[in-house]
Amino acid sequence: MLRFLVARTGNPAEAEDLLQELWLRIRDAAPGPVANGRAYLYRAAQNLILDRLREARRREARDKDWSDTQAETVPGDRVDPQPQALDALIGREDVEVLRAAIAQLPEGAGRAFRLHKLEGLPHAEVAARLGISRSGVEKHIAVAMAHLRRRLEN
Protein backbone atom coordinates (compact mmCIF):
# COMPACT_ATOMS: atom_id res chain seq x y z
CA MET A 1 0.00 0.00 0.00
CA LEU A 2 2.81 2.40 0.88
CA ARG A 3 4.44 1.69 -2.46
CA PHE A 4 1.20 2.60 -4.21
CA LEU A 5 0.83 5.80 -2.20
CA VAL A 6 4.41 6.85 -3.03
CA ALA A 7 3.81 6.13 -6.73
CA ARG A 8 0.48 7.93 -6.68
CA THR A 9 1.66 11.09 -4.88
CA GLY A 10 5.32 11.15 -5.92
CA ASN A 11 6.12 12.17 -2.36
CA PRO A 12 7.29 9.62 0.25
CA ALA A 13 6.59 11.92 3.21
CA GLU A 14 3.04 12.62 2.05
CA ALA A 15 2.56 8.92 1.40
CA GLU A 16 3.47 8.08 5.03
CA ASP A 17 1.09 10.74 6.23
CA LEU A 18 -1.67 9.44 3.97
CA LEU A 19 -1.16 5.91 5.21
CA GLN A 20 -1.68 7.11 8.78
CA GLU A 21 -4.81 8.99 7.87
CA LEU A 22 -6.11 6.02 5.91
CA TRP A 23 -5.81 3.69 8.91
CA LEU A 24 -7.50 6.22 11.15
CA ARG A 25 -10.38 6.67 8.76
CA ILE A 26 -10.90 2.98 8.31
CA ARG A 27 -10.74 2.32 12.03
CA ASP A 28 -13.36 5.03 12.69
CA ALA A 29 -15.62 4.13 9.82
CA ALA A 30 -15.69 0.38 9.70
CA PRO A 31 -16.51 -1.57 12.84
CA GLY A 32 -16.71 -4.86 10.92
CA PRO A 33 -14.88 -6.79 8.24
CA VAL A 34 -15.25 -5.81 4.60
CA ALA A 35 -15.51 -8.09 1.58
CA ASN A 36 -12.82 -7.54 -1.04
CA GLY A 37 -10.79 -5.56 1.47
CA ARG A 38 -7.97 -4.84 -0.94
CA ALA A 39 -10.05 -2.98 -3.53
CA TYR A 40 -11.84 -1.18 -0.70
CA LEU A 41 -8.55 0.00 0.78
CA TYR A 42 -7.18 1.21 -2.55
CA ARG A 43 -10.38 3.05 -3.39
CA ALA A 44 -10.39 4.68 0.02
CA ALA A 45 -6.79 5.79 -0.60
CA GLN A 46 -7.72 7.16 -4.01
CA ASN A 47 -10.56 9.19 -2.48
CA LEU A 48 -8.28 10.55 0.20
CA ILE A 49 -5.68 11.61 -2.35
CA LEU A 50 -8.32 13.23 -4.52
CA ASP A 51 -9.68 15.17 -1.53
CA ARG A 52 -6.23 16.52 -0.78
CA LEU A 53 -5.56 17.35 -4.40
CA ARG A 54 -8.80 19.29 -4.68
CA GLU A 55 -8.15 21.12 -1.44
CA ALA A 56 -4.72 22.13 -2.73
CA ARG A 57 -6.20 23.38 -6.01
CA ARG A 58 -8.89 25.32 -4.17
CA ARG A 59 -6.28 26.98 -2.01
CA GLU A 60 -4.30 27.96 -5.09
CA ALA A 61 -7.43 29.37 -6.71
CA ARG A 62 -8.36 31.30 -3.57
CA ASP A 63 -4.88 32.72 -3.16
CA LYS A 64 -4.98 33.81 -6.77
CA ASP A 65 -8.43 35.40 -6.36
CA TRP A 66 -7.16 37.10 -3.27
CA SER A 67 -4.19 38.69 -4.98
CA ASP A 68 -6.27 39.53 -8.06
CA THR A 69 -8.91 41.39 -6.09
CA GLN A 70 -6.82 42.77 -3.30
CA ALA A 71 -6.44 46.17 -4.91
CA GLU A 72 -10.18 46.85 -4.68
CA THR A 73 -10.97 45.29 -1.33
CA VAL A 74 -11.18 47.32 1.81
CA PRO A 75 -9.28 46.15 4.88
CA GLY A 76 -11.22 43.50 6.77
CA ASP A 77 -12.86 42.19 3.62
CA ARG A 78 -11.93 38.64 2.86
CA VAL A 79 -12.36 36.26 0.05
CA ASP A 80 -15.08 33.81 1.11
CA PRO A 81 -13.18 31.12 2.98
CA GLN A 82 -15.92 28.53 2.49
CA PRO A 83 -14.96 26.04 -0.17
CA GLN A 84 -18.63 25.14 -0.72
CA ALA A 85 -19.53 28.73 -1.62
CA LEU A 86 -16.64 28.93 -4.04
CA ASP A 87 -17.50 25.55 -5.52
CA ALA A 88 -21.13 26.53 -6.04
CA LEU A 89 -20.06 29.63 -7.91
CA ILE A 90 -17.61 27.76 -10.10
CA GLY A 91 -20.18 24.98 -10.50
CA ARG A 92 -22.79 27.18 -12.15
CA GLU A 93 -20.37 28.52 -14.75
CA ASP A 94 -18.87 25.11 -15.26
CA VAL A 95 -22.08 23.33 -16.21
CA GLU A 96 -22.37 25.07 -19.57
CA VAL A 97 -18.69 24.65 -20.36
CA LEU A 98 -18.86 20.93 -19.63
CA ARG A 99 -22.15 20.50 -21.45
CA ALA A 100 -20.70 22.07 -24.58
CA ALA A 101 -17.58 19.92 -24.40
CA ILE A 102 -19.60 16.72 -23.90
CA ALA A 103 -21.80 17.60 -26.89
CA GLN A 104 -18.71 17.59 -29.09
CA LEU A 105 -17.39 14.17 -28.13
CA PRO A 106 -16.88 11.62 -30.90
CA GLU A 107 -20.05 9.59 -31.38
CA GLY A 108 -19.21 6.20 -29.85
CA ALA A 109 -17.19 7.62 -26.98
CA GLY A 110 -19.85 10.24 -26.29
CA ARG A 111 -22.63 7.69 -26.17
CA ALA A 112 -20.78 5.40 -23.74
CA PHE A 113 -19.73 8.37 -21.63
CA ARG A 114 -23.27 9.76 -21.39
CA LEU A 115 -24.84 6.40 -20.51
CA HIS A 116 -22.27 5.70 -17.83
CA LYS A 117 -21.58 9.11 -16.39
CA LEU A 118 -24.81 11.04 -16.85
CA GLU A 119 -27.26 8.14 -16.69
CA GLY A 120 -25.31 6.33 -14.00
CA LEU A 121 -25.36 2.90 -15.68
CA PRO A 122 -22.59 0.45 -14.70
CA HIS A 123 -20.07 -0.49 -17.40
CA ALA A 124 -21.65 -3.92 -17.90
CA GLU A 125 -25.05 -2.39 -18.60
CA VAL A 126 -23.62 0.19 -21.01
CA ALA A 127 -21.87 -2.70 -22.77
CA ALA A 128 -25.14 -4.60 -23.10
CA ARG A 129 -26.98 -1.57 -24.47
CA LEU A 130 -24.33 -0.72 -27.03
CA GLY A 131 -23.62 -4.34 -27.92
CA ILE A 132 -19.91 -4.07 -27.18
CA SER A 133 -17.60 -5.60 -24.56
CA ARG A 134 -17.07 -4.13 -21.12
CA SER A 135 -13.48 -3.33 -22.00
CA GLY A 136 -14.78 -1.63 -25.16
CA VAL A 137 -16.96 0.56 -22.95
CA GLU A 138 -14.00 1.44 -20.75
CA LYS A 139 -11.95 2.30 -23.82
CA HIS A 140 -14.74 4.58 -25.07
CA ILE A 141 -15.04 6.31 -21.72
CA ALA A 142 -11.27 6.81 -21.54
CA VAL A 143 -11.25 8.32 -25.02
CA ALA A 144 -14.10 10.62 -23.95
CA MET A 145 -12.24 11.75 -20.82
CA ALA A 146 -9.05 12.42 -22.79
CA HIS A 147 -11.07 14.45 -25.31
CA LEU A 148 -12.76 16.47 -22.59
CA ARG A 149 -9.44 17.18 -20.93
CA ARG A 150 -7.95 18.48 -24.16
CA ARG A 151 -10.96 20.63 -24.88
CA LEU A 152 -11.12 22.08 -21.38
CA GLU A 153 -7.39 22.65 -21.09
CA ASN A 154 -7.70 26.27 -22.12
Place this chain on the structure above:
Amino acid sequence: MSEDIHEVAARWHTAQLNDDMDWDGFTAWLEADPRHRLAYDEIALLDARIDDVLPELAQPIEMPSTPARRLPRWAIGSGIAAAAAVAIAVGIGFQTSRPEAPAAREFASAAGSTRTVQVADGVTATLGAGSRLSAAATGASMRLHGSAFFSIRHDPTRSVTVEVGGYRIRDVGTRFTVNAADGVLSLSVEEGKVALQLPGQSTETIISAGQEALARSGAVSLRPVRIASIASWRQGRFVYDQAPLSLVAADIARYTGQPVTIAGSAASRSFSGVLAPGDRAAMVSTLTQLTGLHADSDGQTVRLVDRTGG
Protein backbone atom coordinates in the same frame (compact mmCIF):
# COMPACT_ATOMS: atom_id res chain seq x y z
CA MET B 1 2.44 9.66 -28.05
CA SER B 2 2.27 12.11 -25.15
CA GLU B 3 -1.40 12.85 -25.71
CA ASP B 4 -2.11 9.17 -25.20
CA ILE B 5 -0.91 9.33 -21.61
CA HIS B 6 -4.19 10.94 -20.61
CA GLU B 7 -6.18 8.25 -22.34
CA VAL B 8 -4.22 5.53 -20.55
CA ALA B 9 -4.67 7.44 -17.28
CA ALA B 10 -8.41 7.58 -17.94
CA ARG B 11 -8.43 3.83 -18.65
CA TRP B 12 -6.92 3.16 -15.24
CA HIS B 13 -9.29 5.64 -13.66
CA THR B 14 -12.40 4.06 -15.11
CA ALA B 15 -11.16 0.50 -14.44
CA GLN B 16 -10.93 1.12 -10.70
CA LEU B 17 -14.71 0.81 -10.48
CA ASN B 18 -14.23 -2.90 -11.16
CA ASP B 19 -13.47 -5.37 -8.44
CA ASP B 20 -10.84 -6.96 -10.69
CA MET B 21 -8.86 -3.70 -11.01
CA ASP B 22 -5.14 -4.45 -11.34
CA TRP B 23 -3.80 -2.21 -8.57
CA ASP B 24 -0.24 -3.56 -8.89
CA GLY B 25 -0.30 -2.83 -12.60
CA PHE B 26 -1.55 0.66 -11.89
CA THR B 27 1.23 1.21 -9.34
CA ALA B 28 3.82 0.01 -11.86
CA TRP B 29 2.42 2.34 -14.51
CA LEU B 30 2.61 5.30 -12.12
CA GLU B 31 6.20 4.41 -11.22
CA ALA B 32 7.26 4.11 -14.86
CA ASP B 33 7.16 7.85 -15.56
CA PRO B 34 6.43 10.86 -13.32
CA ARG B 35 4.28 12.32 -16.09
CA HIS B 36 1.87 9.44 -15.62
CA ARG B 37 1.01 10.61 -12.14
CA LEU B 38 0.37 14.17 -13.31
CA ALA B 39 -1.81 12.96 -16.18
CA TYR B 40 -3.74 10.79 -13.75
CA ASP B 41 -4.25 13.75 -11.38
CA GLU B 42 -5.72 15.75 -14.21
CA ILE B 43 -8.14 13.00 -15.19
CA ALA B 44 -9.21 12.37 -11.59
CA LEU B 45 -9.78 16.09 -11.05
CA LEU B 46 -11.75 16.37 -14.27
CA ASP B 47 -13.93 13.44 -13.25
CA ALA B 48 -14.56 15.05 -9.85
CA ARG B 49 -15.35 18.34 -11.58
CA ILE B 50 -17.99 16.55 -13.68
CA ASP B 51 -19.37 14.80 -10.59
CA ASP B 52 -19.77 18.16 -8.87
CA VAL B 53 -22.29 19.38 -11.41
CA LEU B 54 -23.80 16.04 -12.33
CA PRO B 55 -27.38 16.88 -11.29
CA GLU B 56 -27.41 19.97 -13.52
CA LEU B 57 -25.48 18.28 -16.30
CA ALA B 58 -27.86 15.33 -16.44
CA GLN B 59 -30.80 17.70 -16.94
CA PRO B 60 -31.88 18.10 -20.54
CA ILE B 61 -31.07 21.32 -22.33
CA GLU B 62 -34.10 23.62 -22.46
CA MET B 63 -35.46 23.23 -25.96
CA PRO B 64 -38.84 22.91 -27.63
CA SER B 65 -39.89 19.34 -26.94
CA THR B 66 -39.55 16.79 -29.71
CA PRO B 67 -41.97 14.07 -28.64
CA ALA B 68 -40.62 11.44 -31.03
CA ARG B 69 -37.30 11.43 -29.19
CA ARG B 70 -38.60 11.79 -25.69
CA LEU B 71 -38.98 8.16 -24.84
CA PRO B 72 -40.04 7.14 -21.35
CA ARG B 73 -37.22 5.56 -19.40
CA TRP B 74 -38.56 2.04 -19.65
CA ALA B 75 -38.63 2.23 -23.42
CA ILE B 76 -35.02 3.28 -23.87
CA GLY B 77 -33.54 -0.21 -23.90
CA SER B 78 -35.95 -1.59 -26.46
CA GLY B 79 -36.09 1.76 -28.21
CA ILE B 80 -32.45 1.93 -29.28
CA ALA B 81 -32.98 -0.18 -32.37
CA ALA B 82 -36.14 1.69 -33.28
CA ALA B 83 -34.51 5.08 -32.76
CA ALA B 84 -31.56 4.04 -34.90
CA ALA B 85 -33.92 2.91 -37.65
CA VAL B 86 -35.74 6.24 -37.54
CA ALA B 87 -32.43 8.09 -37.67
CA ILE B 88 -31.40 6.24 -40.81
CA ALA B 89 -34.79 6.77 -42.42
CA VAL B 90 -34.67 10.54 -42.00
CA GLY B 91 -30.96 10.70 -42.69
CA ILE B 92 -29.71 12.18 -39.48
CA GLY B 93 -27.06 10.82 -37.14
CA PHE B 94 -27.76 9.15 -33.86
CA GLN B 95 -25.63 11.67 -32.00
CA THR B 96 -28.35 14.27 -32.43
CA SER B 97 -30.30 12.58 -29.66
CA ARG B 98 -29.52 14.57 -26.55
CA PRO B 99 -28.65 13.17 -23.14
CA GLU B 100 -31.83 11.35 -22.31
CA ALA B 101 -34.55 13.52 -20.84
CA PRO B 102 -36.02 12.38 -17.50
CA ALA B 103 -39.47 11.98 -19.04
CA ALA B 104 -42.45 12.04 -16.69
CA ARG B 105 -40.11 12.99 -13.84
CA GLU B 106 -39.29 9.38 -13.14
CA PHE B 107 -35.77 8.76 -11.92
CA ALA B 108 -34.17 5.36 -11.53
CA SER B 109 -30.72 4.15 -10.55
CA ALA B 110 -29.29 0.95 -11.97
CA ALA B 111 -28.02 -1.92 -9.84
CA GLY B 112 -24.48 -1.27 -8.68
CA SER B 113 -24.63 2.49 -8.84
CA THR B 114 -26.11 5.48 -7.13
CA ARG B 115 -27.54 8.45 -8.95
CA THR B 116 -28.00 12.05 -7.90
CA VAL B 117 -30.90 13.95 -9.41
CA GLN B 118 -32.32 17.37 -8.96
CA VAL B 119 -36.02 16.75 -8.43
CA ALA B 120 -37.05 20.38 -8.14
CA ASP B 121 -35.46 23.69 -7.35
CA GLY B 122 -33.64 23.17 -4.06
CA VAL B 123 -34.57 19.50 -3.83
CA THR B 124 -31.84 16.97 -4.59
CA ALA B 125 -32.09 13.22 -4.15
CA THR B 126 -29.29 10.67 -4.27
CA LEU B 127 -30.84 7.33 -5.11
CA GLY B 128 -29.30 4.19 -3.66
CA ALA B 129 -28.60 1.40 -6.14
CA GLY B 130 -31.66 -0.15 -7.77
CA SER B 131 -34.04 2.52 -6.50
CA ARG B 132 -36.76 4.55 -8.17
CA LEU B 133 -38.27 7.94 -7.48
CA SER B 134 -41.22 9.48 -9.24
CA ALA B 135 -42.25 13.09 -8.90
CA ALA B 136 -45.47 13.64 -10.78
CA ALA B 137 -45.94 17.36 -10.43
CA THR B 138 -44.51 20.19 -8.42
CA GLY B 139 -46.11 20.23 -5.01
CA ALA B 140 -47.42 16.66 -5.19
CA SER B 141 -45.78 14.02 -3.09
CA MET B 142 -42.89 12.00 -4.47
CA ARG B 143 -42.98 8.23 -4.45
CA LEU B 144 -39.89 6.24 -3.61
CA HIS B 145 -39.07 2.57 -4.04
CA GLY B 146 -35.84 1.58 -2.31
CA SER B 147 -33.46 3.99 -0.62
CA ALA B 148 -32.51 7.62 -1.12
CA PHE B 149 -30.77 10.52 0.57
CA PHE B 150 -32.64 13.80 0.27
CA SER B 151 -31.29 17.29 0.57
CA ILE B 152 -34.03 19.90 0.70
CA ARG B 153 -33.38 23.60 0.97
CA HIS B 154 -35.55 25.37 3.49
CA ASP B 155 -38.36 27.24 1.81
CA PRO B 156 -41.28 28.46 3.97
CA THR B 157 -43.63 28.43 0.99
CA ARG B 158 -43.57 24.72 0.43
CA SER B 159 -43.44 21.40 2.16
CA VAL B 160 -41.99 18.36 0.48
CA THR B 161 -43.61 14.96 0.97
CA VAL B 162 -42.13 11.57 0.17
CA GLU B 163 -44.21 8.39 0.17
CA VAL B 164 -42.46 5.08 0.58
CA GLY B 165 -44.03 1.69 1.32
CA GLY B 166 -47.18 3.27 2.76
CA TYR B 167 -45.20 5.65 4.96
CA ARG B 168 -45.40 9.42 4.50
CA ILE B 169 -42.46 11.69 5.25
CA ARG B 170 -43.08 15.42 5.43
CA ASP B 171 -40.30 17.91 5.57
CA VAL B 172 -39.67 21.62 5.47
CA GLY B 173 -35.95 21.90 4.84
CA THR B 174 -33.47 19.24 5.80
CA ARG B 175 -31.13 16.47 4.85
CA PHE B 176 -32.24 12.94 5.57
CA THR B 177 -31.96 9.40 4.27
CA VAL B 178 -34.65 6.78 4.01
CA ASN B 179 -34.66 3.07 3.25
CA ALA B 180 -37.75 0.88 3.16
CA ALA B 181 -38.50 -2.76 2.34
CA ASP B 182 -41.10 -5.30 3.39
CA GLY B 183 -42.99 -2.89 5.61
CA VAL B 184 -39.87 -1.86 7.54
CA LEU B 185 -38.61 1.69 7.31
CA SER B 186 -35.44 3.34 8.51
CA LEU B 187 -35.15 7.12 8.40
CA SER B 188 -32.11 9.09 9.61
CA VAL B 189 -31.99 12.86 9.80
CA GLU B 190 -28.70 14.66 9.25
CA GLU B 191 -29.99 18.21 9.49
CA GLY B 192 -33.35 19.84 10.31
CA LYS B 193 -36.49 17.87 11.17
CA VAL B 194 -38.97 15.64 9.41
CA ALA B 195 -42.44 14.38 10.28
CA LEU B 196 -43.18 10.70 9.72
CA GLN B 197 -46.68 9.29 9.31
CA LEU B 198 -47.09 5.50 9.55
CA PRO B 199 -49.38 3.56 7.19
CA GLY B 200 -53.02 3.94 8.18
CA GLN B 201 -52.27 6.40 10.99
CA SER B 202 -53.01 10.10 11.13
CA THR B 203 -50.53 11.22 13.80
CA GLU B 204 -46.99 12.22 12.91
CA THR B 205 -43.75 11.50 14.71
CA ILE B 206 -41.13 14.24 14.60
CA ILE B 207 -37.56 13.08 13.95
CA SER B 208 -34.75 15.58 14.56
CA ALA B 209 -31.15 15.85 13.39
CA GLY B 210 -28.98 13.05 14.75
CA GLN B 211 -31.92 10.69 15.22
CA GLU B 212 -32.94 7.56 13.42
CA ALA B 213 -36.51 6.32 13.31
CA LEU B 214 -37.12 2.63 12.87
CA ALA B 215 -40.71 1.79 11.99
CA ARG B 216 -42.47 -1.53 11.52
CA SER B 217 -45.82 -3.14 12.33
CA GLY B 218 -47.45 0.18 13.18
CA ALA B 219 -44.85 1.23 15.76
CA VAL B 220 -41.93 3.60 15.57
CA SER B 221 -38.86 3.85 17.79
CA LEU B 222 -36.26 6.61 17.86
CA ARG B 223 -32.58 6.36 18.70
CA PRO B 224 -29.44 8.42 18.19
CA VAL B 225 -27.49 7.94 14.96
CA ARG B 226 -23.93 8.84 14.00
CA ILE B 227 -24.15 11.60 11.39
CA ALA B 228 -21.03 10.25 9.67
CA SER B 229 -22.68 6.94 8.89
CA ILE B 230 -25.93 8.37 7.43
CA ALA B 231 -26.42 7.03 3.89
CA SER B 232 -22.89 5.60 3.99
CA TRP B 233 -23.59 3.95 0.63
CA ARG B 234 -22.87 7.31 -0.96
CA GLN B 235 -19.23 6.73 0.00
CA GLY B 236 -19.24 3.25 -1.44
CA ARG B 237 -20.00 1.01 1.51
CA PHE B 238 -22.99 -0.08 3.54
CA VAL B 239 -22.59 0.66 7.24
CA TYR B 240 -25.19 -0.83 9.58
CA ASP B 241 -25.76 -0.23 13.24
CA GLN B 242 -28.48 -2.48 14.63
CA ALA B 243 -30.29 -2.44 11.29
CA PRO B 244 -33.16 -4.87 10.63
CA LEU B 245 -31.82 -7.71 8.45
CA SER B 246 -34.75 -7.28 6.07
CA LEU B 247 -33.35 -3.85 5.11
CA VAL B 248 -29.84 -5.29 4.74
CA ALA B 249 -31.17 -8.03 2.42
CA ALA B 250 -33.09 -5.40 0.43
CA ASP B 251 -29.92 -3.30 0.06
CA ILE B 252 -28.00 -6.28 -1.35
CA ALA B 253 -30.83 -7.18 -3.71
CA ARG B 254 -31.11 -3.63 -5.07
CA TYR B 255 -27.37 -3.15 -5.30
CA THR B 256 -26.76 -6.38 -7.20
CA GLY B 257 -30.04 -6.35 -9.12
CA GLN B 258 -30.64 -9.95 -8.00
CA PRO B 259 -33.24 -11.19 -5.52
CA VAL B 260 -32.23 -11.76 -1.91
CA THR B 261 -34.97 -12.56 0.59
CA ILE B 262 -34.94 -13.22 4.27
CA ALA B 263 -37.39 -15.56 5.88
CA GLY B 264 -38.98 -16.18 9.23
CA SER B 265 -37.46 -15.09 12.50
CA ALA B 266 -34.25 -13.97 10.79
CA ALA B 267 -36.07 -11.01 9.22
CA SER B 268 -36.62 -9.33 12.56
CA ARG B 269 -33.05 -9.83 13.77
CA SER B 270 -30.74 -6.86 13.57
CA PHE B 271 -27.27 -6.52 12.15
CA SER B 272 -24.25 -4.35 12.82
CA GLY B 273 -21.30 -4.31 10.47
CA VAL B 274 -19.97 -3.07 7.18
CA LEU B 275 -20.59 -4.56 3.74
CA ALA B 276 -18.45 -3.57 0.81
CA PRO B 277 -20.29 -3.36 -2.48
CA GLY B 278 -19.61 -6.41 -4.60
CA ASP B 279 -21.44 -9.16 -6.42
CA ARG B 280 -24.28 -10.96 -4.70
CA ALA B 281 -22.23 -14.01 -3.73
CA ALA B 282 -19.57 -11.88 -2.04
CA MET B 283 -22.01 -9.66 -0.18
CA VAL B 284 -24.16 -12.58 0.96
CA SER B 285 -21.07 -14.50 2.04
CA THR B 286 -19.87 -11.62 4.23
CA LEU B 287 -23.32 -11.27 5.73
CA THR B 288 -23.67 -14.98 6.52
CA GLN B 289 -20.21 -15.06 8.10
CA LEU B 290 -21.07 -12.14 10.34
CA THR B 291 -24.55 -13.29 11.30
CA GLY B 292 -24.34 -17.07 11.27
CA LEU B 293 -27.30 -17.15 8.90
CA HIS B 294 -27.44 -19.74 6.14
CA ALA B 295 -27.91 -18.87 2.47
CA ASP B 296 -30.12 -21.16 0.34
CA SER B 297 -30.13 -20.59 -3.38
CA ASP B 298 -32.41 -22.04 -6.04
CA GLY B 299 -30.26 -20.55 -8.78
CA GLN B 300 -32.43 -17.43 -8.90
CA THR B 301 -33.25 -16.21 -5.42
CA VAL B 302 -30.97 -16.34 -2.42
CA ARG B 303 -32.91 -16.98 0.78
CA LEU B 304 -31.32 -16.16 4.07
CA VAL B 305 -32.50 -18.42 6.86
CA ASP B 306 -31.76 -18.89 10.51
CA ARG B 307 -30.69 -22.53 10.77
CA THR B 308 -30.64 -22.59 14.50
CA GLY B 309 -34.38 -22.08 14.39
CA GLY B 310 -34.03 -19.32 16.95
